[in-house]
Structures are given as structure tokens and as C-alpha cells.
Amino acid sequence: MSEKKINIRMSGLGGQGVVTAAHILGAAATRDGLISTVNPFFGAEKRLAPAESYVRISDRPIYERGEILNPNIIMIFHPHVITMGKCYTMPFFDGLQQAGILLVNAEQSLSLGGKDLVKLAALQARIYYLPATQVALESGGTELATNMAMLGGLLGITELVSREALRESLAERFGGGKFVASGTTAALDDVLKSKFAQFDQLLEKNMEVVESGRRSVWEFRIPGAVSA
Amino acid sequence: MVVEQKAVSVDELLFASPRKQVFITGSEAVAEAVKRANVEMAIAYPITPQSESMHLVGDLFAKGYLRDYYRGENEFAVMAAVHGASLGGGRVFTATSGPGTLRAMEMFPVWAGSRQPIVCAFMCRGVSLPPSIQPENIEMGMLLDTGMIMLHAENAQDFFDMILKGYAVAEQPEVHLPLGVFVDGFFVTHTRDLVMLPPEDLKLAPYDPTCSPVPAFDMETPPIRIVRDPLLNKSNFISYAANASWHQEVLAAAERARKHLNRYLGGLLEVEYPDASLFIIASGTAVSQGREALKALRAEGFEVGLIKIKSIRPFPTAELIAATEKAELLVVPEFNAGGWLAREIKAAIDNNSRVCASPRVFGGMTMPVELIVSEVKKAMLAKGLLKSV
Numbered sequence: 001m002s003e004k005k006i007n008i009r010m011s012g013l014g015g016q017g018v019v020t021a022a023h024i025l026g027a028a029a030t031r032d033g034l035i036s037t038v039n040p041f042f043g044a045e046k047r048l049a050p051a052e053s054y055v056r057i058s059d060r061p062i063y064e065r066g067e068i069l070n071p072n073i074i075m076i077f078h079p080h081v082i083t084m085g086k087c088y089t090m091p092f093f094d095g096l097q098q099a100g101i102l103l104v105n106a107e108q109s110l111s112l113g114g115k116d117l118v119k120l121a122a123l124q125a126r127i128y129y130l131p132a133t134q135v136a137l138e139s140g141g142t143e144l145a146t147n148m149a150m151l152g153g154l155l156g157i158t159e160l161v162s163r164e165a166l167r168e169s170l171a172e173r174f175g176g177g178k179f180v181a182s183g184t185t186a187a188l189d190d191v192l193k194s195k196f197a198q199f200d201q202l203l204e205k206n207m208e209v210v211e212s213g214r215r216s217v218w219e220f221r222i223p224g225a226v227s228a
Numbered sequence: 229m230v231v232e233q234k235a236v237s238v239d240e241l242l243f244a245s246p247r248k249q250v251f252i253t254g255s256e257a258v259a260e261a262v263k264r265a266n267v268e269m270a271i272a273y274p275i276t277p278q279s280e281s282m283h284l285v286g287d288l289f290a291k292g293y294l295r296d297y298y299r300g301e302n303e304f305a306v307m308a309a310v311h312g313a314s315l316g317g318g319r320v321f322t323a324t325s326g327p328g329t330l331r332a333m334e335m336f337p338v339w340a341g342s343r344q345p346i347v348c349a350f351m352c353r354g355v356s357l358p359p360s361i362q363p364e365n366i367e368m369g370m371l372l373d374t375g376m377i378m379l380h381a382e383n384a385q386d387f388f389d390m391i392l393k394g395y396a397v398a399e400q401p402e403v404h405l406p407l408g409v410f411v412d413g414f415f416v417t418h419t420r421d422l423v424m425l426p427p428e429d430l431k432l433a434p435y436d437p438t439c440s441p442v443p444a445f446d447m448e449t450p451p452i453r454i455v456r457d458p459l460l461n462k463s464n465f466i467s468y469a470a471n472a473s474w475h476q477e478v479l480a481a482a483e484r485a486r487k488h489l490n491r492y493l494g495g496l497l498e499v500e501y502p503d504a505s506l507f508i509i510a511s512g513t514a515v516s517q518g519r520e521a522l523k524a525l526r527a528e529g530f531e532v533g534l535i536k537i538k539s540i541r542p543f544p545t546a547e548l549i550a551a552t553e554k555a556e557l558l559v560v561p562e563f564n565a566g567g568w569l570a571r572e573i574k575a576a577i578d579n580n581s582r583v584c585a586s587p588r589v590f591g592g593m594t595m596p597v598e599l600i601v602s603e604v605k606k607a608m609l610a611k612g613l614l615k616s617v
Contacts, residue, residue: 026420030251039419044361063519065383065415066363066594 005058006160007068007097010150011087012077015047015188017147021075022053024169025151029057031165037062041088045184050086057160070095073158075150076104077132083110091116099124103153105132105146109220117222127220128157130213139212140205144192148206152213166210171203233431235266238396238492241432242389247424254416257384257423258323258349259284261391262293265347266431268318269296273306273328279351279417281323303328307335307348314344317437319395322346325413326353329367333374339406340375340478343442345398345435346406347391352512353413354591357565362592363414365512368540369568375478377407377485378541379493380511384421386538387411393492395432401439403485405478410540412513412563414592482542489539496544497537499551501526504533506557506613508604509548511537511569514561514595521561521600532604537569545576557611558583559604565590 008025012018019040026038040053054068067088074093081087082104089095093102093116102125104110109129112120120127132149136142139149148170154160174193196202236245241264252260258281262270270289272282289297295318300306303324310320324332329350339346352367354360371378379394381387390409398407411417489496500522508518515536525532535551537544552558560570560583570585577583584607589595608614 023420027251030422035422036251037419037421039414041414063516064597065412065419065513065516069594069596 003058003060005056005060005062006073007071008055008057008073008075009068009071010053010055010075010077011081011092012051013047013080013086014042014045014049014051015184016051016077017144017188018051018053018077019185020173021147021151022055024166024173025154025161026055026057027169027172028161028165029055031168032161034059035062037065039066041067047184050081050088052088068095070097071100072097073101073103073154075154076102077146077150079104079106079110082112091119093120093125096120096123096125099126101126101128101157103128103130103150103157103217105130105150107131107134121222121224125222126157127222128153128217129220130217132213135212135216136209140209142192142195144188144195145206145209148209149213149216152210153217155210156214156217167203167207170206174202174206175199231429233264233266233429235433236430238392238432241426241430242392245426245430247426249422249424251420252384252423253280253418253420254384254387254411255280255284255351255418257388258391259288260423260425260428261388262321263288263428264426264431265321265392265395266319266434267294267321268435269310269313270294270321271298271300271306271309271313272322273300273303273324275303275328278325278328279323279413281349281351281417285321285323303332304335307332307339310346310348311335311339311342311344314339314346315342317435317440319399319435320346321348323349323351325351326355326361326364326367330355330370333370336371336374336376336406341474343404343440343478343481344406345395345404347394347398348406348408349387349391350408350410351413351417352410352563358591360591363412363513364564364590364592365410365412365562366564366566366568366590368410369564369566371408372541372568372572375405375482376541377403377405377482377489377539379407379409379538380540381409381411381416382512382515382536384416384419384423387416388423388425390493390538392432395435396492397485397488399435399439400485400488401441403481403488404441405481405485410512415513415516415563486542489542493538495547496539496542497535497547497551499533499535501531501533502551504531505555506531506604506608507533507535507552507555507559508600509535509537509552509558509560509569509573510562511540512563514563517595517597517600518561520597521604524597524601525604530604540569540572543572543576548573548576549578552577552582556582556613557607559600559607560585561595561600561603562588563590563595564588
């Protein structure tokens with residue numbers, strides 16, 4: 001049987017939860033009995049600076065480390081990644097595999113350059129949009145849940161991990177006192193936790209954001225492109 | 229509240245106990261190792277680029293796993309302070325990286341010169357050549373002759389095991405030397421991976437300072453006698469002879485570590501496909517990238533093998549000569565611009581024109597598997613082992 005390996009690149013801005021989203025997704029994959037590695041990439045920790053994280057999921061051991069150069073799925077957490085070049089690759093979809101998936105957090109479709117669209121069409125890329133920040137505000141009451149909306153959107157496109165595993169990973173990440181983050185991440189965790197009276201409430205609200213993200217994702221058809 | 233821990237031998241902890249799988253980062257693996265290492269004192273300097281490891285060790289102190297912990301003023305102060313704690317007869321731990329390692333540089337030979345079994349984790353990062361806080365292991369090339377034992381971990385699992393095995397090797401009375409466990413920063417420290425851990429209610433038996441080959445903090449005999457009143461400051465034959473013979477003893481102690489490294493690490497190097505005529509030779513994260521390249525090349529029908537070098541000091545010279553005896557080509561991928569591992573290999577083997585010191589990736593870049601594959605093919609082409617790429 002051939003290896004089933006999925007490479008996911010998440011690009012966003014510092015503070016948006018790109019690292020946490022990758023952590024929760026990778027942990028959920030391992031709960032489902034798969035093998036996963038997760039790693040982030042960023043400079044000195046600053047809010048709104050480019051931040052990326054990479055999730056590899058496979059049914060075989062994964063040795064490869066570092067940046068994912070040939071992703072099957074790219075998740076863009078903020079339009080500025082595309083419009084202001086706040087990412088580690090140029091263009092933002094560099095390395096996207098044939099028939100790869102692009103999921104973008106934006107309220108409406110972005111006017112990508114003509115060249116980008118031609119290239120994406122040639123790759124038979126499937127482009128999806130999701131107003132993830134809006135979804136997070138409406139369903140979760142905080143834009144700090146944008147990353148959970150993005151994970152919901154991803155699951156709306158492809159069932160990479162089970163809902164139960166995602167829920168358990170989320171509970172593990174925010175539940176116990178075991179997780180130790182850097183100072184800035186810990187501060188954001190505190191803000192998030194302060195918004196909810198109880199842990200159960202935080203978990204339920206986040207799962208609502210996931211569900212809402214799943215429902216709100218929509219596919220953008222490249223004009224004139226033949227579908228994959 | 230701290231878990232009640234039972235002190236056991238390193239064999240029981242690492243080889244006989246059942247292990248449980250967890251999904252953690254390399255930094256968390258460090259803390260899991262320290263939790264089970266019965267460390268008495270850890271001292272931290274939490275500069276960027278460090279990692280979360282010493283922060284996590286601080287949490288272990290708060291929970292009662294360590295007797296003492298504090299934050300030093302800078303890396304030099306930290307390395308001097310752990311030296312003092314070790315001289316006093318305690319088991320100590322600290323971690324550093326990149327520019328921090330360089331700032332503390334003076335202390336590493338001091339540790340070796342006074343034969344202290346300090347275990348330090350090095351999360352290798354760029355050293356402002358030009359400024360970078362990303363993964364790169366050039367600092368290892370700068371530490372090769374400090375007298376410490378140097379192990380290069382490939383992943384979080386290695387990192388966990390090598391720290392605990394490191395104490396077992398470093399504290400052997402006939403070795404009793406500092407030991408650094410090195411990893412490529414970010415690629416291991418920040419990467420979340422599956423790691424197998426023994427139970428957390430077990431810990432290493434305490435360090436016994438009476439087994440030290442040098443007295444704990446005795447001002448009148450070496451090594452402290454040398455530190456307090458350096459022999460080299462006296463211009464007479466006896467002082468030079470004493471200094472030189474002590475230095476030789478430090479180097480001999482590292483040689484005596486070989487058999488213990490063989491026992492605990494299962495060899496200073498590991499060979500996959502020993503009959504291959506072409507090897508990828510690497511250490512650290514470059515091994516992982518090499519494993520993927522190996523898979524790709526073998527799928528294309530190339531008889532390629534892989535040699536993972538685990539111990540950099542002492543260097544597995546004899547093992548490497550034996551493993552590469554029939555090989556025609558040795559490709560050495562590295563995460564630094566200097567190419568220190570290729571230099572070490574060239575100096576160790578015969579007919580060193582077989583060594584292709586490439587690819588080298590640095591400044592935080594990822595080493596694409598395709599790059600190793602193409603470098604292997606280019607080297608084969610140059611050697612006439614392949615007609616076209």
C-alpha cells in the first residue's frame with residue numbers, strides 16, 4: 001500500500017493562533033492513530049509578524065523536518081499574507097501540489113493577480129474562502145478563535161481528523177495546567193480563558209466555532225478553469 | 229504536587245521500564261528527561277534564542293523536582309555557576325544556544341579541565357554570521373576541542389534518551405567529563421513529535437560525589453589547585469609537566485567514554501544498508517532529511533546507505549573507517565556553512581576524495597530532500613558512477 005501523506009502549511013500573522021491550530025490538528029491526527037509532526041517557524045515573537053506552522057500527517061513514520069516546501073494544503077489565516085507578502089514563500093502558494101487545496105480567511109474573495117490565477121488554474125488548485133475572523137467573533141465571541149474557525153473550514157473541505165479527536169486535543173491544549181507556552185502565548189491563553197467562566201464553556205464555544213467554520217467555507221471557481 | 233519518585237539505575241529507567249507514547253516538542257522532551265534525572269540544581273539564562281526548555285525546568289523546580297533553580301545574569305554567569313554547583317558535588321543541568329553558547333565559551337574547557345560531569349543541552353541556532361535566530365549548528369564546530377563529550381540528537385526521542393544516558397556516561401568515575409547533548413534548534417526544540425517515555429514515578433539514582441576521580445571542591449589538589457593558582461603562571465618544569473599531564477588525562481577520559489557510549493547508545497554511529505557503495509553520512513536533523521533522501525534514491529534503484537553519527541566527541545574514527553571501507557562515495561549534508569562534519573570525516577578516513585561535502589544549508593533554511601537527492605546524483609556523475617542525471 002502506498003504512503004498516504006498530507007502536508008499542510010499554515011501562514012498567518014503572530015497572535016492569530018497558527019502555531020496552536022497546528023498543534024491541535026497534529027495532536028488530533030495522532031489520536032486517530034496516524035503519525036504526525038508539527039513545527040512552527042517565526043522570527044522574534046511579535047504580534048502581526050509573519051508566522052507559519054507545518055503539519056505533516058501520514059500512516060508511516062515521518063523523518064522530514066522543517067518547513068513544508070511542497071504542501072498539499074495551504075491555509076492562509078490573514079489576507080495580509082497574500083496582499084502584503086507576510087509569508088515565508090513568494091508567491092504565497094509556492095510549492096502547492098497538483099490539485100492542492102487553498103483555504104483563505106477573508107470576508108470576500110481576494111483579487112489575486114492574473115498570473116497567480118493562471119498558475120493556480122494550471123495546478124487545478126481548489127480555492128476556498130472562509131470569513132474565519134467573523135465566524136470566530138459571531139460564534140465564539142472573540143477573534144482569538146479564528147484558528148478554530150480555520151480548522152473547522154479545513155474539516156468542511158476534507159475530513160482529515162475525526163471530530164472526537166479534535167475535541168479531545170482541544171481539551172488537552174486548554175484544559176489542564178500542563179501546557180507551558182512562551183510568555184506572549186501564555187498571555188493570549190489568559191485572555192482567552194478570561195472570556196469564559198468555565199473550561200467546559202470554552203470547549204463548547206470552540207467546538208461551535210469549528211462547526212460554524214465548517215458550514216461557512218465556500219469554494220471559489222477560477223473563471224474559465226476546468227475543475228479537477 | 230510532586231509525584232513520589234523511586235530512584236532506579238539508568239538500565240531500569242531506560243531499558244527495562246515500559247514506555248508510553250506522548251506527542252510533545254523537543255523542549256518538552258528536555259523537561260521530561262530532567263524530571264527523571266534526579267537533578268539537584270539547574271540554572272537558566274532565558275535569552276532569545278533559547279527555547280522553552282529552561283522555562284519548563286523552572287516549572288519542575290516549582291513542583292519540587294529540583295532542589296534549587298535560579299536565573300543567572302548571562303550565559304557566562306550560568307556556565308560558571310553550574311560549574312560551581314558541580315564542584316560542590318551536585319548533579320546539575322542547564323541549556324543554551326547560538327550566541328549564548330558563544331558568550332559562555334570560556335567556561336566549557338573549564339568544565340572539562342576540572343573534570344565535572346555537567347550535562348548541558350545545546351539548542352543550536354545561528355550565531356550572527358549574519359544575524360539569525362534560526363536553526364543552524366555552526367556552534368558545534370566551534371566546540372569540538374573544548375574537551376567535552378558531544379552527542380548530536382536526531383529528534384526529540386534521541387534528545388530525551390541522550391540527556392539521561394548522558395548523565396550515566398558523564399558520571400562514570402573513569403570518564404567524569406562534561407557532556408553536551410546537541411540538537412538543531414527549531415527542527416527539534418519546536419517540533420512536536422511522537423516520543424516514548426518511561427514512567428514519571430522513576431528517576432535516576434542520585435549522583436554520588438564520592439565516586440568522583442577528583443575531590444569535590446578541595447582547594448589543594450587538582451583540578452581546583454589549577455584553577456586557584458594556575459600552574460601555567462609558574463615558569464618551572466614541574467608546573468608545565470603537571471599542566472600538560474592533566475590535560476592529557478582529560479583527553480584520555482574522553483577516550484575511556486567510548487565503551488560506555490557503546491553500551492548506552494548502542495554505538496557511536498549507526499549504519500543502514502551496510503553493503504551500500506554510496507553513503508549519506510550525517511548527524512542531527514540532517515540524518516532525518518537523509519532518511520527521506522535514502523527512501524527516494526532507493527526507490528529509484530540506487531544502492532545507497534546511511535550513516536548516522538551520534539557521538540561527535542569522541543569521534544567514531546575506527547567505526548567510520550570500517551563502515552566506509554568499500555564505499556566509493558560519501559555525501560555529507562550539513563546544517564551549517566562551515567562543513568565541520570565533512571572535515572571531521574575527511575580527517576578520519578583514507579582516500580578522502582570520496583567525501584562530497586555537500587549540501588550545506590544554513591541561516592534557518594530547511595534542507596529539501598530533493599536537494600540531497602540531486603547532490604548525490606551530481607557527485608555520482610562527477611565520479612563516473614552515473615552517466616547522466
